[in-house]
């Protein structure tokens with residue numbers, strides 16, 4: 347069996363041994379890490395790649411004739427190809443390394459400044475990470491375009507008939523996340539891309555939450571742009587990718603000026619480098635890019651089918667157990683969702699529960715999850731959010747449920 | 759009592775707790791029982807927005823001493839507020855400005871008062887000192 351062959355007998359207990367951090371204690375208790383939607387943990391295989399880079403071939407890329415620089419460049423470009431294959435992009439140069447999802451979104455929003463005019467429309471969904479709505483608001487201010495929002499229903503699903511109604515010949519761009527970070531809803535992006543294309547609009551999919559759970563086929567989806575972050579899928583922080591169809595990336599102007607992104611420079615005129623370098627000004631996060639490639643290898647060695655099957659079991663079990671707690675309400679009950687559970691218990695403030703759980707070594711997220719419009723919809727200040735990855739276990743969920751009951755007892 | 763005496767008294771009380779549970783239960787009970795602020799002062803102006811919980815603070819002065827009232831939407835935050843108010847309320851502005859709040863460290867509250875915690879408590883302590891400075895200028 348090759349190293350990359352999928353584990354046939356998926357065993358979370360064995361897999362956990364790859365993650366050194368899962369051995370630590372917090373406040374004297376074994377760590378239970380249920381804040382995976384914020385950032386995932388890093389396996390030794392990825393940590394080793396980072397250490398190896400800095401220990402053995404740290405050098406600036408694309409500019410040196412010396413061996414180290416060549417080795418670093420090769421490893422970085424190999425990672426790009428790995429990422430291309432993973433997401434099934436047509437060309438490696440359609441993969442632009444970024445600092446993460448946020449950076450990729452800003453790059454596209456900025457590029458569209460020169461392509462939009464007054465009267466044009468941009469559609470975003472009500473399920474967005476609120477910081478990701480800001481680049482589009484800024485784009486609208488710059489260009490006079492208008493922002494339209496696809497509303498959601500009580501279950502946290504986008505209302506597709508409303509989306510259909512918003513589409514028209516003025517629609518230039520649709521921005522939607524593949525999976526909502528606050529509720530875990532999986533959005534029907536294939537349908538949305540197809541419908542948007544009928545009116546000639548481009549689509550940018552935010553894959554920050556889906557990349558650790560779903561392996562998308564970007565060519566089959568026919569999506570125009572896709573962004574994600576390595577740290578959501580067992581890679582390091584501060585690195586991610588923007589995928590763009592070649593024809594779109596050629597159309598967009600460069601985002602930042604600097605080294606790497608130019609072909610020739612004089613004070614009269616600068617010509618820009620070809621893709622992908624046109625969008626990669628300055629020294630990039632080289633170790634991060636290489637480690638992103640290693641993270642993708644790692645996830646594929648576990649296998650996305652195994653991951654989805656197992657995480658669904660965790661989701662089902664946790665949902666069932668949580669609903670047995672009196673007064674507990676789950677927000678986000680879409681038919682299609684990933685292993686994210688947002689909830690509140692009675693009138694107890696999420697911060698209080700989160701604080702007590704932390705005392706028992708359990709890491710969850712509390713607050714509005716950068717999705718204030720969703721919280722406003724449900725008229726709540728925030729929720730407690732537990733999000734699972736393939737290295738979490740049923741036993742951890744049991745401990746979590748016991749801890750929650752204790753927190754409720756202390757707080758009521 | 760001086761601020762220092764109140765602090766020592768609080769430290770004494772907390773030293774009796776055996777573990778985090780007792781400590782937290784005490785703070786939660788404080789949070790539940792105390793009516794902390796007149797509803798009319800729970801205004802947008804008096805609100806300190808933390809990312810995680812909200813805090814309201816109000817101050818008034820009588821006989822050259824400041825009285826603080828406050829509230830929060832989270833109970834643990836409210837319990838901590840009750841402790842802070844006990845230390846700072848009914849004190850002369852000058853003493854509040856000069857107070858060294860060592861008790862926070864001693865009773866294990868430091869984690870709640872870290873600037874990155876975003877629960878509004880750090881801003882609350884800052885706000886208490888600002889009120890004291892403002893009232894002190896009135897007295898001068």
Ligand SMILES: Cc1ncc(COP(=O)(O)O)c(C=O)c1O
Pocket residue numbers: 383384445446447448449475478523525526527552554555575
């Ligand atoms: C849906 C979604 N989009 C974007 C982001 C931002 O990702 P990053 O902080 O890596 O840029 C996140 C991360 O929380 C997210 O969940």
